[in-house]
Amino acid sequence: MQWEIIRAEYVASAVKASQFPEGEEPEVAFIGRSNVGKSSLINSLCRHNGLARTSGEPGKTRxxxxxxxxxxxEDGLRRSLFLVDLPGYGYAKRSKTERQDLLDWTQSYFRSSQRLRLVVQLLDIRRELQPLDLTVHRWLQDEGLTVQPVATKIDKLSRSAVSGALKALRTGLGISAETPILAYSSLMPAGRQELLARLVEAVDFDATDNI
Ligand SMILES: Nc1nc2c(ncn2[C@@H]2O[C@H](COP(=O)(O)OP(=O)(O)OP(=O)(O)O)[C@@H](O)[C@H]2O)c(=O)[nH]1
Ligand SMILES: [Mg+2]
Known part of the structure:
Protein backbone atom coordinates (compact mmCIF):
# COMPACT_ATOMS: atom_id res chain seq x y z
CA MET A 1 0.00 0.00 0.00
CA GLN A 2 1.14 3.54 -0.77
CA TRP A 3 2.27 6.00 1.87
CA GLU A 4 2.26 9.78 1.44
CA ILE A 5 3.67 12.58 3.56
CA ILE A 6 0.89 14.66 5.08
CA ARG A 7 2.81 17.05 7.33
CA ALA A 8 6.36 18.07 8.20
CA GLU A 9 7.72 20.41 10.85
CA TYR A 10 11.09 21.61 12.04
CA VAL A 11 11.86 20.27 15.51
CA ALA A 12 15.42 21.13 16.58
CA SER A 13 18.99 21.95 15.61
CA ALA A 14 21.69 20.20 17.59
CA VAL A 15 25.38 20.84 18.17
CA LYS A 16 25.67 18.13 20.81
CA ALA A 17 23.93 14.83 21.48
CA SER A 18 22.00 16.14 24.50
CA GLN A 19 20.11 18.43 22.09
CA PHE A 20 18.70 15.59 20.00
CA PRO A 21 14.91 15.65 20.28
CA GLU A 22 13.18 13.02 22.35
CA GLY A 23 10.92 10.50 20.65
CA GLU A 24 10.79 6.92 19.57
CA GLU A 25 10.35 7.61 15.89
CA PRO A 26 12.73 5.97 13.46
CA GLU A 27 15.21 8.28 11.81
CA VAL A 28 16.55 8.77 8.26
CA ALA A 29 19.66 10.95 7.79
CA PHE A 30 20.86 12.79 4.68
CA ILE A 31 24.55 13.22 4.03
CA GLY A 32 26.70 14.40 1.13
CA ARG A 33 29.15 17.05 -0.02
CA SER A 34 28.34 20.67 0.67
CA ASN A 35 25.93 22.04 -1.94
CA VAL A 36 24.93 18.61 -3.28
CA GLY A 37 21.29 19.40 -2.48
CA LYS A 38 20.49 17.72 0.87
CA SER A 39 18.30 20.49 2.27
CA SER A 40 16.54 20.99 -1.10
CA LEU A 41 15.80 17.27 -1.30
CA ILE A 42 14.22 17.27 2.17
CA ASN A 43 12.03 20.21 1.15
CA SER A 44 10.92 18.60 -2.10
CA LEU A 45 10.30 15.24 -0.44
CA CYS A 46 8.06 16.96 2.13
CA ARG A 47 6.64 19.38 -0.47
CA HIS A 48 7.40 22.13 2.00
CA ASN A 49 9.59 24.92 0.66
CA GLY A 50 11.61 26.64 3.34
CA LEU A 51 11.38 23.73 5.79
CA ALA A 52 15.15 23.15 5.58
CA ARG A 53 17.30 26.17 4.74
CA THR A 54 18.99 25.98 1.36
CA SER A 55 21.59 28.18 -0.28
CA GLY A 56 23.55 28.65 -3.50
CA GLU A 57 26.62 29.05 -1.29
CA PRO A 58 28.11 25.79 0.00
CA GLY A 59 28.38 25.29 3.74
CA LYS A 60 24.87 26.50 4.65
CA THR A 61 23.94 23.72 7.08
CA ARG A 62 26.22 23.64 10.13
CA GLU A 74 -3.93 4.63 1.73
CA ASP A 75 -6.07 2.93 4.38
CA GLY A 76 -5.64 5.85 6.80
CA LEU A 77 -2.90 4.42 9.07
CA ARG A 78 -0.51 7.15 10.29
CA ARG A 79 3.12 7.00 11.34
CA SER A 80 5.85 9.53 11.92
CA LEU A 81 9.63 9.64 11.59
CA PHE A 82 12.51 12.08 11.85
CA LEU A 83 14.36 13.31 8.78
CA VAL A 84 17.81 14.58 9.71
CA ASP A 85 19.66 17.20 7.65
CA LEU A 86 23.42 17.11 8.25
CA PRO A 87 26.22 19.59 7.48
CA GLY A 88 27.87 18.85 4.14
CA TYR A 89 31.40 17.47 3.99
CA GLY A 90 34.33 18.51 1.83
CA TYR A 91 33.79 22.28 1.70
CA ALA A 92 37.29 23.54 0.86
CA LYS A 93 36.73 27.11 2.05
CA ARG A 94 36.26 26.07 5.65
CA SER A 95 39.34 26.01 7.81
CA LYS A 96 40.90 22.60 8.36
CA THR A 97 39.96 22.74 12.05
CA GLU A 98 36.35 23.58 11.31
CA ARG A 99 36.12 20.79 8.74
CA GLN A 100 37.57 18.32 11.22
CA ASP A 101 35.20 19.53 13.97
CA LEU A 102 32.18 19.09 11.71
CA LEU A 103 33.37 15.67 10.60
CA ASP A 104 33.97 14.55 14.20
CA TRP A 105 30.56 15.84 15.21
CA THR A 106 28.82 14.16 12.28
CA GLN A 107 30.59 10.89 13.09
CA SER A 108 29.53 11.13 16.71
CA TYR A 109 25.92 11.70 15.54
CA PHE A 110 26.06 8.47 13.50
CA ARG A 111 27.52 6.56 16.42
CA SER A 112 25.08 7.82 19.04
CA SER A 113 21.75 7.78 17.23
CA GLN A 114 19.73 4.79 18.39
CA ARG A 115 16.86 5.47 16.01
CA LEU A 116 18.76 5.65 12.75
CA ARG A 117 17.37 3.21 10.15
CA LEU A 118 18.78 4.57 6.89
CA VAL A 119 21.46 6.97 5.68
CA VAL A 120 20.74 8.58 2.32
CA GLN A 121 24.05 9.57 0.74
CA LEU A 122 23.66 12.23 -1.94
CA LEU A 123 26.00 12.39 -4.92
CA ASP A 124 25.98 15.08 -7.62
CA ILE A 125 25.12 13.39 -10.95
CA ARG A 126 27.42 15.82 -12.81
CA ARG A 127 30.53 14.99 -10.82
CA GLU A 128 32.69 11.93 -10.78
CA LEU A 129 32.69 10.08 -7.50
CA GLN A 130 35.12 11.90 -5.21
CA PRO A 131 37.52 10.01 -2.91
CA LEU A 132 35.81 11.59 0.10
CA ASP A 133 32.40 10.25 -1.06
CA LEU A 134 33.86 6.76 -1.16
CA THR A 135 35.53 7.17 2.24
CA VAL A 136 32.24 8.31 3.79
CA HIS A 137 30.30 5.51 2.07
CA ARG A 138 32.65 2.84 3.39
CA TRP A 139 32.84 4.37 6.85
CA LEU A 140 29.04 4.31 7.16
CA GLN A 141 28.91 0.70 6.05
CA ASP A 142 31.68 -0.24 8.49
CA GLU A 143 29.57 1.32 11.24
CA GLY A 144 26.85 -1.18 10.28
CA LEU A 145 24.51 1.44 8.83
CA THR A 146 22.29 0.92 5.78
CA VAL A 147 23.26 3.39 3.06
CA GLN A 148 21.10 4.38 0.10
CA PRO A 149 22.98 6.36 -2.56
CA VAL A 150 20.93 9.02 -4.37
CA ALA A 151 22.22 10.94 -7.39
CA THR A 152 20.96 14.53 -7.27
CA LYS A 153 20.35 17.33 -9.79
CA ILE A 154 19.48 14.96 -12.67
CA ASP A 155 17.64 17.86 -14.35
CA LYS A 156 21.11 19.16 -15.29
CA LEU A 157 21.84 16.23 -17.65
CA SER A 158 20.13 14.47 -20.58
CA ARG A 159 18.48 11.11 -19.96
CA SER A 160 21.27 9.13 -21.59
CA ALA A 161 23.94 11.07 -19.71
CA VAL A 162 22.06 10.33 -16.47
CA SER A 163 22.08 6.58 -17.07
CA GLY A 164 25.80 6.63 -17.95
CA ALA A 165 26.60 8.66 -14.85
CA LEU A 166 24.55 6.31 -12.65
CA LYS A 167 26.53 3.35 -13.95
CA ALA A 168 29.83 5.13 -13.27
CA LEU A 169 28.74 6.01 -9.71
CA ARG A 170 27.69 2.40 -9.09
CA THR A 171 31.05 1.14 -10.31
CA GLY A 172 32.88 3.75 -8.24
CA LEU A 173 31.03 2.76 -5.08
CA GLY A 174 31.52 -0.92 -5.88
CA ILE A 175 27.84 -1.80 -5.50
CA SER A 176 25.84 -4.38 -7.40
CA ALA A 177 22.89 -3.80 -9.70
CA GLU A 178 20.54 -5.07 -6.97
CA THR A 179 21.24 -1.93 -4.95
CA PRO A 180 20.12 0.72 -7.39
CA ILE A 181 21.30 4.27 -7.02
CA LEU A 182 18.15 6.37 -7.00
CA ALA A 183 18.04 9.38 -9.31
CA TYR A 184 16.55 12.60 -7.96
CA SER A 185 15.77 16.16 -8.91
CA SER A 186 14.35 18.65 -6.44
CA LEU A 187 13.59 21.03 -9.30
CA MET A 188 11.70 18.82 -11.78
CA PRO A 189 10.83 17.08 -9.36
CA ALA A 190 11.87 13.48 -10.14
CA GLY A 191 12.51 10.35 -8.10
CA ARG A 192 10.27 11.40 -5.22
CA GLN A 193 7.97 8.34 -5.17
CA GLU A 194 10.91 5.93 -5.42
CA LEU A 195 12.72 7.60 -2.53
CA LEU A 196 9.56 7.72 -0.39
CA ALA A 197 9.09 3.98 -0.99
CA ARG A 198 12.72 3.33 0.01
CA LEU A 199 12.28 5.30 3.25
CA VAL A 200 9.08 3.46 4.13
CA GLU A 201 10.76 0.12 3.46
CA ALA A 202 13.79 1.02 5.59
CA VAL A 203 11.89 2.30 8.63
CA ASP A 204 9.42 -0.61 8.61
CA PHE A 205 6.37 1.30 9.85
CA ASP A 206 4.51 -1.98 10.37
CA ALA A 207 6.88 -2.78 13.22
CA THR A 208 6.31 0.55 14.99
CA ASP A 209 3.23 2.09 16.56
CA ASN A 210 4.29 5.63 17.26
CA ILE A 211 0.95 7.37 16.73
N1 LIG B 1 19.33 22.13 -10.75
C1 LIG B 1 19.17 21.70 -9.49
N2 LIG B 1 19.67 22.44 -8.47
C2 LIG B 1 19.51 21.97 -7.21
C3 LIG B 1 18.84 20.75 -6.94
N3 LIG B 1 18.86 20.54 -5.61
C4 LIG B 1 19.52 21.61 -5.08
N4 LIG B 1 19.90 22.47 -6.03
C5 LIG B 1 20.65 23.74 -5.83
O1 LIG B 1 21.89 23.44 -5.22
C6 LIG B 1 22.25 24.45 -4.26
C7 LIG B 1 22.53 23.81 -2.90
O2 LIG B 1 21.35 23.26 -2.39
P1 LIG B 1 21.21 22.89 -0.83
O3 LIG B 1 19.95 22.08 -0.73
O4 LIG B 1 21.33 24.10 0.02
O5 LIG B 1 22.49 21.96 -0.63
P2 LIG B 1 23.06 21.28 0.71
O6 LIG B 1 23.57 19.94 0.30
O7 LIG B 1 21.99 21.28 1.77
O8 LIG B 1 24.27 22.23 1.09
P3 LIG B 1 25.00 22.45 2.52
O9 LIG B 1 23.95 22.67 3.55
O10 LIG B 1 25.84 23.64 2.29
O11 LIG B 1 25.82 21.23 2.78
C8 LIG B 1 21.09 25.44 -4.25
O12 LIG B 1 21.42 26.51 -5.10
C9 LIG B 1 19.93 24.64 -4.83
O13 LIG B 1 18.96 25.44 -5.48
C10 LIG B 1 18.30 20.00 -8.05
O14 LIG B 1 17.71 18.92 -7.92
N5 LIG B 1 18.51 20.53 -9.29
MG1 LIG C 1 22.04 22.06 3.67
Missing amino acids: TVNFFRVWFKR
Whole structure:
Protein backbone atom coordinates (compact mmCIF):
# COMPACT_ATOMS: atom_id res chain seq x y z
CA MET A 1 0.00 0.00 0.00
CA GLN A 2 1.14 3.54 -0.77
CA TRP A 3 2.27 6.00 1.87
CA GLU A 4 2.26 9.78 1.44
CA ILE A 5 3.67 12.58 3.56
CA ILE A 6 0.89 14.66 5.08
CA ARG A 7 2.81 17.05 7.33
CA ALA A 8 6.36 18.07 8.20
CA GLU A 9 7.72 20.41 10.85
CA TYR A 10 11.09 21.61 12.04
CA VAL A 11 11.86 20.27 15.51
CA ALA A 12 15.42 21.13 16.58
CA SER A 13 18.99 21.95 15.61
CA ALA A 14 21.69 20.20 17.59
CA VAL A 15 25.38 20.84 18.17
CA LYS A 16 25.67 18.13 20.81
CA ALA A 17 23.93 14.83 21.48
CA SER A 18 22.00 16.14 24.50
CA GLN A 19 20.11 18.43 22.09
CA PHE A 20 18.70 15.59 20.00
CA PRO A 21 14.91 15.65 20.28
CA GLU A 22 13.18 13.02 22.35
CA GLY A 23 10.92 10.50 20.65
CA GLU A 24 10.79 6.92 19.57
CA GLU A 25 10.35 7.61 15.89
CA PRO A 26 12.73 5.97 13.46
CA GLU A 27 15.21 8.28 11.81
CA VAL A 28 16.55 8.77 8.26
CA ALA A 29 19.66 10.95 7.79
CA PHE A 30 20.86 12.79 4.68
CA ILE A 31 24.55 13.22 4.03
CA GLY A 32 26.70 14.40 1.13
CA ARG A 33 29.15 17.05 -0.02
CA SER A 34 28.34 20.67 0.67
CA ASN A 35 25.93 22.04 -1.94
CA VAL A 36 24.93 18.61 -3.28
CA GLY A 37 21.29 19.40 -2.48
CA LYS A 38 20.49 17.72 0.87
CA SER A 39 18.30 20.49 2.27
CA SER A 40 16.54 20.99 -1.10
CA LEU A 41 15.80 17.27 -1.30
CA ILE A 42 14.22 17.27 2.17
CA ASN A 43 12.03 20.21 1.15
CA SER A 44 10.92 18.60 -2.10
CA LEU A 45 10.30 15.24 -0.44
CA CYS A 46 8.06 16.96 2.13
CA ARG A 47 6.64 19.38 -0.47
CA HIS A 48 7.40 22.13 2.00
CA ASN A 49 9.59 24.92 0.66
CA GLY A 50 11.61 26.64 3.34
CA LEU A 51 11.38 23.73 5.79
CA ALA A 52 15.15 23.15 5.58
CA ARG A 53 17.30 26.17 4.74
CA THR A 54 18.99 25.98 1.36
CA SER A 55 21.59 28.18 -0.28
CA GLY A 56 23.55 28.65 -3.50
CA GLU A 57 26.62 29.05 -1.29
CA PRO A 58 28.11 25.79 0.00
CA GLY A 59 28.38 25.29 3.74
CA LYS A 60 24.87 26.50 4.65
CA THR A 61 23.94 23.72 7.08
CA ARG A 62 26.22 23.64 10.13
CA THR A 63 24.06 21.90 12.69
CA VAL A 64 22.25 18.57 12.81
CA ASN A 65 18.65 19.53 12.01
CA PHE A 66 15.65 17.38 12.87
CA PHE A 67 12.30 17.43 11.09
CA ARG A 68 9.32 15.39 12.23
CA VAL A 69 7.38 14.06 9.27
CA TRP A 70 3.96 12.40 9.36
CA PHE A 71 3.03 9.72 6.85
CA LYS A 72 -0.42 8.41 5.97
CA ARG A 73 -1.12 5.08 4.28
CA GLU A 74 -3.93 4.63 1.73
CA ASP A 75 -6.07 2.93 4.38
CA GLY A 76 -5.64 5.85 6.80
CA LEU A 77 -2.90 4.42 9.07
CA ARG A 78 -0.51 7.15 10.29
CA ARG A 79 3.12 7.00 11.34
CA SER A 80 5.85 9.53 11.92
CA LEU A 81 9.63 9.64 11.59
CA PHE A 82 12.51 12.08 11.85
CA LEU A 83 14.36 13.31 8.78
CA VAL A 84 17.81 14.58 9.71
CA ASP A 85 19.66 17.20 7.65
CA LEU A 86 23.42 17.11 8.25
CA PRO A 87 26.22 19.59 7.48
CA GLY A 88 27.87 18.85 4.14
CA TYR A 89 31.40 17.47 3.99
CA GLY A 90 34.33 18.51 1.83
CA TYR A 91 33.79 22.28 1.70
CA ALA A 92 37.29 23.54 0.86
CA LYS A 93 36.73 27.11 2.05
CA ARG A 94 36.26 26.07 5.65
CA SER A 95 39.34 26.01 7.81
CA LYS A 96 40.90 22.60 8.36
CA THR A 97 39.96 22.74 12.05
CA GLU A 98 36.35 23.58 11.31
CA ARG A 99 36.12 20.79 8.74
CA GLN A 100 37.57 18.32 11.22
CA ASP A 101 35.20 19.53 13.97
CA LEU A 102 32.18 19.09 11.71
CA LEU A 103 33.37 15.67 10.60
CA ASP A 104 33.97 14.55 14.20
CA TRP A 105 30.56 15.84 15.21
CA THR A 106 28.82 14.16 12.28
CA GLN A 107 30.59 10.89 13.09
CA SER A 108 29.53 11.13 16.71
CA TYR A 109 25.92 11.70 15.54
CA PHE A 110 26.06 8.47 13.50
CA ARG A 111 27.52 6.56 16.42
CA SER A 112 25.08 7.82 19.04
CA SER A 113 21.75 7.78 17.23
CA GLN A 114 19.73 4.79 18.39
CA ARG A 115 16.86 5.47 16.01
CA LEU A 116 18.76 5.65 12.75
CA ARG A 117 17.37 3.21 10.15
CA LEU A 118 18.78 4.57 6.89
CA VAL A 119 21.46 6.97 5.68
CA VAL A 120 20.74 8.58 2.32
CA GLN A 121 24.05 9.57 0.74
CA LEU A 122 23.66 12.23 -1.94
CA LEU A 123 26.00 12.39 -4.92
CA ASP A 124 25.98 15.08 -7.62
CA ILE A 125 25.12 13.39 -10.95
CA ARG A 126 27.42 15.82 -12.81
CA ARG A 127 30.53 14.99 -10.82
CA GLU A 128 32.69 11.93 -10.78
CA LEU A 129 32.69 10.08 -7.50
CA GLN A 130 35.12 11.90 -5.21
CA PRO A 131 37.52 10.01 -2.91
CA LEU A 132 35.81 11.59 0.10
CA ASP A 133 32.40 10.25 -1.06
CA LEU A 134 33.86 6.76 -1.16
CA THR A 135 35.53 7.17 2.24
CA VAL A 136 32.24 8.31 3.79
CA HIS A 137 30.30 5.51 2.07
CA ARG A 138 32.65 2.84 3.39
CA TRP A 139 32.84 4.37 6.85
CA LEU A 140 29.04 4.31 7.16
CA GLN A 141 28.91 0.70 6.05
CA ASP A 142 31.68 -0.24 8.49
CA GLU A 143 29.57 1.32 11.24
CA GLY A 144 26.85 -1.18 10.28
CA LEU A 145 24.51 1.44 8.83
CA THR A 146 22.29 0.92 5.78
CA VAL A 147 23.26 3.39 3.06
CA GLN A 148 21.10 4.38 0.10
CA PRO A 149 22.98 6.36 -2.56
CA VAL A 150 20.93 9.02 -4.37
CA ALA A 151 22.22 10.94 -7.39
CA THR A 152 20.96 14.53 -7.27
CA LYS A 153 20.35 17.33 -9.79
CA ILE A 154 19.48 14.96 -12.67
CA ASP A 155 17.64 17.86 -14.35
CA LYS A 156 21.11 19.16 -15.29
CA LEU A 157 21.84 16.23 -17.65
CA SER A 158 20.13 14.47 -20.58
CA ARG A 159 18.48 11.11 -19.96
CA SER A 160 21.27 9.13 -21.59
CA ALA A 161 23.94 11.07 -19.71
CA VAL A 162 22.06 10.33 -16.47
CA SER A 163 22.08 6.58 -17.07
CA GLY A 164 25.80 6.63 -17.95
CA ALA A 165 26.60 8.66 -14.85
CA LEU A 166 24.55 6.31 -12.65
CA LYS A 167 26.53 3.35 -13.95
CA ALA A 168 29.83 5.13 -13.27
CA LEU A 169 28.74 6.01 -9.71
CA ARG A 170 27.69 2.40 -9.09
CA THR A 171 31.05 1.14 -10.31
CA GLY A 172 32.88 3.75 -8.24
CA LEU A 173 31.03 2.76 -5.08
CA GLY A 174 31.52 -0.92 -5.88
CA ILE A 175 27.84 -1.80 -5.50
CA SER A 176 25.84 -4.38 -7.40
CA ALA A 177 22.89 -3.80 -9.70
CA GLU A 178 20.54 -5.07 -6.97
CA THR A 179 21.24 -1.93 -4.95
CA PRO A 180 20.12 0.72 -7.39
CA ILE A 181 21.30 4.27 -7.02
CA LEU A 182 18.15 6.37 -7.00
CA ALA A 183 18.04 9.38 -9.31
CA TYR A 184 16.55 12.60 -7.96
CA SER A 185 15.77 16.16 -8.91
CA SER A 186 14.35 18.65 -6.44
CA LEU A 187 13.59 21.03 -9.30
CA MET A 188 11.70 18.82 -11.78
CA PRO A 189 10.83 17.08 -9.36
CA ALA A 190 11.87 13.48 -10.14
CA GLY A 191 12.51 10.35 -8.10
CA ARG A 192 10.27 11.40 -5.22
CA GLN A 193 7.97 8.34 -5.17
CA GLU A 194 10.91 5.93 -5.42
CA LEU A 195 12.72 7.60 -2.53
CA LEU A 196 9.56 7.72 -0.39
CA ALA A 197 9.09 3.98 -0.99
CA ARG A 198 12.72 3.33 0.01
CA LEU A 199 12.28 5.30 3.25
CA VAL A 200 9.08 3.46 4.13
CA GLU A 201 10.76 0.12 3.46
CA ALA A 202 13.79 1.02 5.59
CA VAL A 203 11.89 2.30 8.63
CA ASP A 204 9.42 -0.61 8.61
CA PHE A 205 6.37 1.30 9.85
CA ASP A 206 4.51 -1.98 10.37
CA ALA A 207 6.88 -2.78 13.22
CA THR A 208 6.31 0.55 14.99
CA ASP A 209 3.23 2.09 16.56
CA ASN A 210 4.29 5.63 17.26
CA ILE A 211 0.95 7.37 16.73
N1 LIG B 1 19.33 22.13 -10.75
C1 LIG B 1 19.17 21.70 -9.49
N2 LIG B 1 19.67 22.44 -8.47
C2 LIG B 1 19.51 21.97 -7.21
C3 LIG B 1 18.84 20.75 -6.94
N3 LIG B 1 18.86 20.54 -5.61
C4 LIG B 1 19.52 21.61 -5.08
N4 LIG B 1 19.90 22.47 -6.03
C5 LIG B 1 20.65 23.74 -5.83
O1 LIG B 1 21.89 23.44 -5.22
C6 LIG B 1 22.25 24.45 -4.26
C7 LIG B 1 22.53 23.81 -2.90
O2 LIG B 1 21.35 23.26 -2.39
P1 LIG B 1 21.21 22.89 -0.83
O3 LIG B 1 19.95 22.08 -0.73
O4 LIG B 1 21.33 24.10 0.02
O5 LIG B 1 22.49 21.96 -0.63
P2 LIG B 1 23.06 21.28 0.71
O6 LIG B 1 23.57 19.94 0.30
O7 LIG B 1 21.99 21.28 1.77
O8 LIG B 1 24.27 22.23 1.09
P3 LIG B 1 25.00 22.45 2.52
O9 LIG B 1 23.95 22.67 3.55
O10 LIG B 1 25.84 23.64 2.29
O11 LIG B 1 25.82 21.23 2.78
C8 LIG B 1 21.09 25.44 -4.25
O12 LIG B 1 21.42 26.51 -5.10
C9 LIG B 1 19.93 24.64 -4.83
O13 LIG B 1 18.96 25.44 -5.48
C10 LIG B 1 18.30 20.00 -8.05
O14 LIG B 1 17.71 18.92 -7.92
N5 LIG B 1 18.51 20.53 -9.29
MG1 LIG C 1 22.04 22.06 3.67
